[in-house]
Structures are given as structure tokens and as C-alpha cells.
Amino acid sequence: MSAIPSHAQGPADTPLLEETIGANLDRAVAAFPDREALVDLATGRRWSYRELDRDVNRVALGLLALGVGRGDRVGIWAPNCAEWFLVQYATARVGAILVTVNPGYRTHELAYVLRQSGIRTVVAARSFKTSDYAAMLAEAAPDCPYLRDILLIGSPEWDALLAAGEAADPGQLTEIGAQLSPTDPINIQYTSGTTGFPKGATLSHRNILNNGYFVGELCHYTEADRICVPVPFYHCFGMVMGNLAATSHGACVVIPAPAFDPAATLAAVAAERCTSLYGVPTMFIAELNDPGFDGYDLSSLRTGIMAGSPCPIEVMKQVVERMGMRDVSICYGMTETSPVSTQTRTDDPLERRVSTVGRVGPHLEVKVVDPVTGATVERGAPGELCTRGYSVMLGYWEEPAKTAEAVDAGGWMHTGDLAVMDEEGYLNITGRIKDMVIRGGENIYPREIEEFLYTHPDIVDAQVIGVPDAKYGEELMAWIRLRPGAEPLTPEALRAFCAGRIAHYKIPRYVHLVDEFPMTVTGKIRKVEMREQAVELLGLHDAAQTRHA
Structure with missing residues (x-):
């Protein structure tokens, strides 16, 4: 009997969404107008899907009034807040490319991203923690020739954008929406480079809408779900697996705080009766070790996602046992793949769910190859994980040589991660090649x-x-x-x-x-x-x- 190669394809029984993010949101608004869509606990604000649609359109029309058009880059530089969410969907409505800027960046990194992506308009918080965003933008702006507008959230300029949107003809959005394509670039996310400057992974409506949708499908989301999202929006975990997974199912996003705080997260789950909770392993460890942990009623939790870095088996077991997240899912992926490539399923045996990163996702393909020869290895042997399908990025923004290094001629994204695939197609990530x-x-x-x-x-x-x-x-x-x-x-x-x-x-x-x-x-x-x-x-x-x- 010949050895089985480490190669697997995901199911394709549910079709891909061949629509834009704006069109998908329209469908959710039509189906669930009065259901809650967004809760921003730090400011006490709430939106139904009807209200969300109104405010997304207001921001979108305001951007058009500023002269922002299809393909223009709009930066968002802020911690998690409702405005971040609104700008994400508003840029998608007008066909602008949202550039998500890391809240931890300093002036040097900010200036690089502003220049490299050619950002025209920036929406930013005034400040966050010890960072004075307004001052850093003022310092960086003179060296950024494409930059036209800086809109600080809550400033007169931001209020003017909203007022312009309120007064504009909403028919413009219908006309623009008809011209947009699901394969248009819609998002640039800068991957955290460990050497040199970060690279801008360029993603389309099709990339991230489908990834959010299918992640949500495997979590069995419906309009009854309430997803607590303490992970940053600027990263795929927040804006795709959180926001897009929610809106593509008519579910609600709960923002517990601008930045991760274990007590605020636990309090949000309890107060808002969240059914799902997201986090990287360090966040779950902090929550489990919070001094007040036993005082929070987490009985509403059903599912959630642990991802972002390797998930310790012992921590995963505690999340199931102590937090009641019996259907919790582990996801594996990277920014360049929108991000999720593999995911555990709710019907997987517990041992599989706590000790692997699951199997390949719908409409995707994975293989494990010898890092030197590129040949697919046998199941059970370690090698580099590669993935192919709708989720693979369009490329690194204006860096064709670096794109060619990462995505081969066959369309396979080389992840740089070491993995082992077992006989049933479950994957373990055993480390980074460089680690x-x-x-x-x-x-x-x-x-x-x-x-x-x-x-x-x-x-x-x-x-x-x-x-x-x-x-x-x-x-x-x-x-x-x-x-x-x-x-x-x-x-x-x-x-x-x-x-x-x-x-x-x-x-x-x-x-x-x-x-x-x-x-x-x-x-x-x-x-x-x-x-x-x-x-x-x-x-x-x-x-x-x-x-x-």
C-alpha cells in the first residue's frame, strides 16, 4: 500500500460568496433590520442593523464628498471602537482600499506605511495609551506626498465628514456598488516584519468576505450569536474573523474595550450574554488567571476562536472546562491568506480539537512539503505548510518580487510554518522554520x-x-x-x-x-x-x- 501524501482539499458543498462586502451587508440589513449589530461598551453606544447601515452610508458618502474614490487608499489608525467598524464597511461601499495601521506604530513606521501604500486620507484616534497619534501624523505628513486629509475621530473634521454624508444623495452608493467587483483590492494589511520593513498584504472583497463567512459557518453562527471581540480590528482576526463573520450571518459584534483587558472582556461576556469569545492564547491565559474569574457568569458562552499563535493544549482544555466554551474552535492562518486556512470543527473529538489546528477549510487546499526540495511529504512527516485557493492574497502592495517569493507559480502560499498532517488530514503546527x-x-x-x-x-x-x-x-x-x-x-x-x-x-x-x-x-x-x-x-x-x- 502506497504512503498517503500530505495533501488535502476542503469541502465545496456550500458555494463561495461572489459578491462585494457592501452587497453582503445589504442582505444582512434586509434580513435582520432590528437585530443588534454592534455594541461599543466603552462609549455605551449600540446599533441595530438598520442603524448600522445608516451610519456606514453616512461615512461612505462623507468620504465621497472628500473626493475619495475607487482604489484610493484610506488609512485607519485607532484602537477598537465603533468608528473603526464603520470605516471598514464604508470604504468597502465606495471601493476604496482600507489600510489598517498597527496601533502600536511609532512615527517612523507610520510614515513608511503612509508612503508605501500611498494613503490619501487617514481616519485616526487623537491618542491611544502613551501614543499621541495627532502629533505623530503631523510630524509624518510633510513627507507623505499623497496624503490629503487627516480626520481625527471626534474632531470638527470628522463631524464635517458625517455632516457631508448626511446631506449627500444616497443614490451615489447604489451606482458605485454596481461598478465594484468582488475581486477588487479592498484592504492592505502590513505583516509585522521581524527584519526590515513590513510588507502590505493586499486582499480583495472575495478574499476576506468568504474567509469571514466560512469561519462563521464552521462556528455555526446565526443571527442569534453575539461575538465578543477583544482582538484588534486592525488585524484579520478582528476585522475578518470577527466583524465579517458576524455581519455575514446577521450576528452582533461586542467591543469590550479599546484594547485587551481581561476583566473588561469577562465583564462584557457576562453583561452582553455573549455566545462566542475570541482571543490569542495569552488573552485566554490572562482571563483564566484573572482574580475575579469565578465571579463572572459565562454560562452564555457556546463557542469562540483561539488563534494567532500556537495554542497550548492545557489552556485549550481549561477554556472548554472552566469557561464553558464546549464548541471552541482553533483556527490557523496568516494575513496573506485572509487569514484562516485550517479550523477545528464542533463535531471533532475533543482530543482533536485541543491538540490540532483542525483540517483545511472549505474551498481551500493545503499540502506539507519538504522545505528544501518542495516535494510533498508523506503524512506524519514534518515539512512546510502551503495553502492555495480563494483566500490567497492578491500580492504584496507594489512588491512583485516579494510576492513571487511567497506565492509560487502554482498559486501556493508558502507559510514558513512547520506542520505535520496525520492520516485523517488534521494538522499540527510544530513551529516556524526559522524557530x-x-x-x-x-x-x-x-x-x-x-x-x-x-x-x-x-x-x-x-x-x-x-x-x-x-x-x-x-x-x-x-x-x-x-x-x-x-x-x-x-x-x-x-x-x-x-x-x-x-x-x-x-x-x-x-x-x-x-x-x-x-x-x-x-x-x-x-x-x-x-x-x-x-x-x-x-x-x-x-x-x-x-x-x-
């Missing part, structure tokens, strides 16, 4: 060790990296967060815990106790920064200079 540690010729996947460390009763979170070593090339270092009140964990104590349970070469040589990890604003651990800090902490400068074959 793999080679210690004395042994290939070590940090994810495997991290999963083991989660079984230690005092460890809340663990991240394993490779650090330079003169003898072995690389050695293992564990960065660990302990439970409050736990005794400090020494390297010797950790080694004793590991001894006899994992191979000796997988036991971390170094242990570093931390309160938090270096992270991107989306909650992804920055292992590159951890490695840089480790060289300083451990005095490994000489080892870092050692050359190895």
Missing part, C-alpha cells in the same frame, strides 16, 4: 518542549528559544511565567522535572523567569527579540560570533 533549533545536529522544535512545560503545576506560560552555543551551535533556553505565589524555579529544578520524561537534548539549559514576554500588539510572542535579549542576559556574545557549518 527550529539545531543543537549538535539534532533538529528540535520548541513547540514540543513548550507543550511539555505546560504540564508543570507552577508554569502558567512557557516559551523556548535557541541561543548561541560554542560547542553545540545552539542551546535551549526556556522563558517562563509562574503562577502567583509559586516558588522560583531554578534550572536544576526544571531539569529534574524534565529528566526521564523528554529526551536529554530537549531539556533547556537556561531558565529565565519573567512577568511577561516581548509581544506584538496582536499578542504574538517576539522570539527574535527574546533571542537578542538572551545574548545580553547570558553573556553569549562570543558564542554568537562562532561560525558553524
Whole structure:
């Protein structure tokens, strides 16, 4: 019997949505005019689908009055708020390309994105946390030749945009909508580059509307669902898996706070009777460890999504048991694929749902290939995960060479992630190709060790990296967060815990106790920064200079 290749195709029984985001929203408004569509808890504002349609159109007509047209780039730079949501749908209605700007950017990064994407109009918060957005925009603007308008939310300019939209002829939107195509570019999202400047993944209506829709289908969303979205809108997790999954099913989006706060998130679920909750693993860990956790009524929760970075099995089990999210789903993907490629299903056995990233999504295709030869490997063998289908981006904005490096001639997006596909098509992500540690010729996947460390009763979170070593090339270092009140964990104590349970070469040589990890604003651990800090902490400068074959 021949070995089965690591290749799988998703079901295609439910057809793709061949419509624009605006047309899809029209259908939801017609079907559910009086159902709640959006709740912004920080400001106490609420919208039914009818009211949402009115305000989206007001913003869309205001943008037209400013001269924004099809294909023009409109930046949005703000934490999660209702205005962000309105601008997302308004730009889609007029065919403008929404450029989502990371709320954590400083002036240098902001200026790069403004210039590289050719942003014409920016909608921004005045400030957020320690960032003075207004001042940074004023500083960056002179070097951005395409920039015409800066609209600060709540400013006279923003109010003027709304007033212009109120006075305009809504018939314009009908005419424009008829000219738009589902394959038009609609969104540029800058992927967080670990080296050099980020790249602008360019996505179409078809890319992100279908991805949001099918993610929602696999969560069994209906108009009765209320989705708590504490993940950032500027990223696909918030604006696609959150907003578009909701509106394509007539469901409601609940914004618990402008930025993630575990207590505010738990309070929102309880007060708004949310049926679904989203988060990256670090968010769920923070919620589960919130001092007031037991005081929140989470009985309304049915489902939710954990994604964004590898999901620890032990955390997933607690989410099911302690939060009541019996149908919780793990999703895997990347910005360049709109984002979701694989997802667990509600009818998957619990063990599959807590230990894999599921199977390929509808209308998509995945394979696992040898990173060197490109040949598809047998099931059970590790390799690089590639994906193909409607979700693959149009390309990196004005960077054809970088696009060609990522998407091959066959249309396959090369993810850079290491994965294993089992006999039934379930996938495990075992790490990043660049995160793999080679210690004395042994290939070590940090994810495997991290999963083991989660079984230690005092460890809340663990991240394993490779650090330079003169003898072995690389050695293992564990960065660990302990439970409050736990005794400090020494390297010797950790080694004793590991001894006899994992191979000796997988036991971390170094242990570093931390309160938090270096992270991107989306909650992804920055292992590159951890490695840089480790060289300083451990005095490994000489080892870092050692050359190895």
C-alpha cells in the first residue's frame, strides 16, 4: 500500500460568496433590520442593523464628498471602537482600499506605511495609551506626498465628514456598488516584519468576505450569536474573523474595550450574554488567571476562536472546562491568506480539537512539503505548510518580487510554518522554520518542549528559544511565567522535572523567569527579540560570533 501524501482539499458543498462586502451587508440589513449589530461598551453606544447601515452610508458618502474614490487608499489608525467598524464597511461601499495601521506604530513606521501604500486620507484616534497619534501624523505628513486629509475621530473634521454624508444623495452608493467587483483590492494589511520593513498584504472583497463567512459557518453562527471581540480590528482576526463573520450571518459584534483587558472582556461576556469569545492564547491565559474569574457568569458562552499563535493544549482544555466554551474552535492562518486556512470543527473529538489546528477549510487546499526540495511529504512527516485557493492574497502592495517569493507559480502560499498532517488530514503546527533549533545536529522544535512545560503545576506560560552555543551551535533556553505565589524555579529544578520524561537534548539549559514576554500588539510572542535579549542576559556574545557549518 502506497504512503498517503500530505495533501488535502476542503469541502465545496456550500458555494463561495461572489459578491462585494457592501452587497453582503445589504442582505444582512434586509434580513435582520432590528437585530443588534454592534455594541461599543466603552462609549455605551449600540446599533441595530438598520442603524448600522445608516451610519456606514453616512461615512461612505462623507468620504465621497472628500473626493475619495475607487482604489484610493484610506488609512485607519485607532484602537477598537465603533468608528473603526464603520470605516471598514464604508470604504468597502465606495471601493476604496482600507489600510489598517498597527496601533502600536511609532512615527517612523507610520510614515513608511503612509508612503508605501500611498494613503490619501487617514481616519485616526487623537491618542491611544502613551501614543499621541495627532502629533505623530503631523510630524509624518510633510513627507507623505499623497496624503490629503487627516480626520481625527471626534474632531470638527470628522463631524464635517458625517455632516457631508448626511446631506449627500444616497443614490451615489447604489451606482458605485454596481461598478465594484468582488475581486477588487479592498484592504492592505502590513505583516509585522521581524527584519526590515513590513510588507502590505493586499486582499480583495472575495478574499476576506468568504474567509469571514466560512469561519462563521464552521462556528455555526446565526443571527442569534453575539461575538465578543477583544482582538484588534486592525488585524484579520478582528476585522475578518470577527466583524465579517458576524455581519455575514446577521450576528452582533461586542467591543469590550479599546484594547485587551481581561476583566473588561469577562465583564462584557457576562453583561452582553455573549455566545462566542475570541482571543490569542495569552488573552485566554490572562482571563483564566484573572482574580475575579469565578465571579463572572459565562454560562452564555457556546463557542469562540483561539488563534494567532500556537495554542497550548492545557489552556485549550481549561477554556472548554472552566469557561464553558464546549464548541471552541482553533483556527490557523496568516494575513496573506485572509487569514484562516485550517479550523477545528464542533463535531471533532475533543482530543482533536485541543491538540490540532483542525483540517483545511472549505474551498481551500493545503499540502506539507519538504522545505528544501518542495516535494510533498508523506503524512506524519514534518515539512512546510502551503495553502492555495480563494483566500490567497492578491500580492504584496507594489512588491512583485516579494510576492513571487511567497506565492509560487502554482498559486501556493508558502507559510514558513512547520506542520505535520496525520492520516485523517488534521494538522499540527510544530513551529516556524526559522524557530527550529539545531543543537549538535539534532533538529528540535520548541513547540514540543513548550507543550511539555505546560504540564508543570507552577508554569502558567512557557516559551523556548535557541541561543548561541560554542560547542553545540545552539542551546535551549526556556522563558517562563509562574503562577502567583509559586516558588522560583531554578534550572536544576526544571531539569529534574524534565529528566526521564523528554529526551536529554530537549531539556533547556537556561531558565529565565519573567512577568511577561516581548509581544506584538496582536499578542504574538517576539522570539527574535527574546533571542537578542538572551545574548545580553547570558553573556553569549562570543558564542554568537562562532561560525558553524
